[in-house]
Amino acid sequence: MSANTSRQPTGDSDLSSGPGHAAPPADGTPEAAEGATNTKVIDGSGRSAHRFWSSRRIPAALAALLSAAAVGFLLYDVVAVRAGRNALRWRRRLAEELATRPLDDVWMIVGAAVAMALGLWLFLLAVTPGLRRLLPMRRPTGIPGTEDVRAGLDRRAAALVLRDRAMLVPGVQSAQVAVGRRKVKARARAHFRDLEEVRSDLDAELGEAVTSLGLARQPALAVRVRRPKKG
Amino acid sequence: MLKTANRVLLALLGLGLFVLGGGVLLGALDLQRHWDFDVPGWWPFRGPDDVVLGSEGRTRWREEDWWWPTVIAVLAVLLALLLWWLLAQRRHRLDRVLVDSEDGAPARLNGRTLERVIEEEAQALDGVSRAHVRLTGRRTAPTARVRLLLEPHADPARTLRRLSRETLAHARDSAGLDRLPSKVRLREVRHRAERAT
Numbered sequence A: 001m002s003a004n005t006s007r008q009p010t011g012d013s014d015l016s017s018g019p020g021h022a023a024p025p026a027d028g029t030p031e032a033a034e035g036a037t038n039t040k041v042i043d044g045s046g047r048s049a050h051r052f053w054s055s056r057r058i059p060a061a062l063a064a065l066l067s068a069a070a071v072g073f074l075l076y077d078v079v080a081v082r083a084g085r086n087a088l089r090w091r092r093r094l095a096e097e098l099a100t101r102p103l104d105d106v107w108m109i110v111g112a113a114v115a116m117a118l119g120l121w122l123f124l125l126a127v128t129p130g131l132r133r134l135l136p137m138r139r140p141t142g143i144p145g146t147e148d149v150r151a152g153l154d155r156r157a158a159a160l161v162l163r164d165r166a167m168l169v170p171g172v173q174s175a176q177v178a179v180g181r182r183k184v185k186a187r188a189r190a191h192f193r194d195l196e197e198v199r200s201d202l203d204a205e206l207g208e209a210v211t212s213l214g215l216a217r218q219p220a221l222a223v224r225v226r227r228p229k230k231g
Numbered sequence B: 001m002l003k004t005a006n007r008v009l010l011a012l013l014g015l016g017l018f019v020l021g022g023g024v025l026l027g028a029l030d031l032q033r034h035w036d037f038d039v040p041g042w043w044p045f046r047g048p049d050d051v052v053l054g055s056e057g058r059t060r061w062r063e064e065d066w067w068w069p070t071v072i073a074v075l076a077v078l079l080a081l082l083l084w085w086l087l088a089q090r091r092h093r094l095d096r097v098l099v100d101s102e103d104g105a106p107a108r109l110n111g112r113t114l115e116r117v118i119e120e121e122a123q124a125l126d127g128v129s130r131a132h133v134r135l136t137g138r139r140t141a142p143t144a145r146v147r148l149l150l151e152p153h154a155d156p157a158r159t160l161r162r163l164s165r166e167t168l169a170h171a172r173d174s175a176g177l178d179r180l181p182s183k184v185r186l187r188e189v190r191h192r193a194e195r196a197t
Helices: A002-007 A012-017 A028-045 A055-083 A088-099 A108-127 A156-167 A197-213 B003-029 B055-059 B067-087 B111-123 B156-174
Strands: A132-137 A149-154 A172-177 A183-188 A220-226 B096-099 B107-110 B128-137 B142-150 B182-188
Touching: A002 B111, A012 A028, A012 A172, A028 B096, A055 A108, A055 B067, A088 B055, A088 B107, A108 B003, A156 A183, A156 A197, A156 B182, A172 A197, A183 A197, A220 B003, A220 B107, A220 B156, B055 B142, B096 B111, B111 B128, B111 B142, B142 B156, B156 B182
Parallel strands: A149 B182, A183 A220, B142 B182
Antiparallel strands: A132 A149, A172 A183, B096 B107, B128 B142
């Protein structure tokens, strides 16, 4: 994919090359202009660009449930043995296995590797933000009382908005937009007009659309245009 | 708060598992000899022929008077803490909001009602297909979690602006709150691409 994008490099210099089609929908212009000024304000103050941090409810609930079950069984059995009953079979078996299997037994190695992997995964869950599907949005500025609103836009929703905008460009027959956390990749098929023209129009249209999404962090844009397959 | 607790506990659990697994693996593959480093004297795993928990390790304290009561107490406390951690994961939903009615007597506002009002007002916004609102936090300082499902061709930034400027501001003012911190998630209805005509 990167080879294709480098074959058709996207550049900001192309943004001015689509005057013939530069009539955006009637409501688009003031929004976009406002969005552009907001970007500068926010970027200067560095505020509100935080990512959302997941509260990790599900991993925590699972970990708590499994640990509680293990501790509960052990506690029950210890108390039962103290009360004069025999230990349950699983505990005798476990103690025997732990005491007889040497460390280089295959099962011990596999178990240790699994424990390490699980531990690493839990640790990564604990220190990474998660919620990768949500792109943080800029807070509306200048309106009192709205600083308390934190919003995130689903990446798939952003992709749908951008795809719909791409379909507005004359000549575009179909478009696919993939929104990453830092990069937006748009692929379009144009069935008429010169490919270069369509591409610069798409660049302009999508550049404006990305700005008007109101994201806290402006993703980079890569546009690819091809002819539809014959057949 | 819960976020921090979850993350600290998960990190500790993860580190514990990692160190235990790594220790066993270190002994199993005899890495301290291959890589030529020393392990401290208290290190339990001495080499490939060692075991994780030998019978002398398991029975070392067994004759002491304090051993079994201690084991039982520690396990019981651990079990209680784990159950508390598990129960803390439930999503807590605010049943009522205390409204300062300025005549001395605090009025109570049903949380569900407020949620429904915000939902209906949000759904009336241009471009919103469905809205889902949950109030959490404390009764005197509630916070709102809003999920919006946008219609095709909606403008997310404009919808958010109207939501915060109108819907959430109304809710905040009508409940007599100073602030209503809100988290908003915007998704969009899946739809097919169509050419604008």
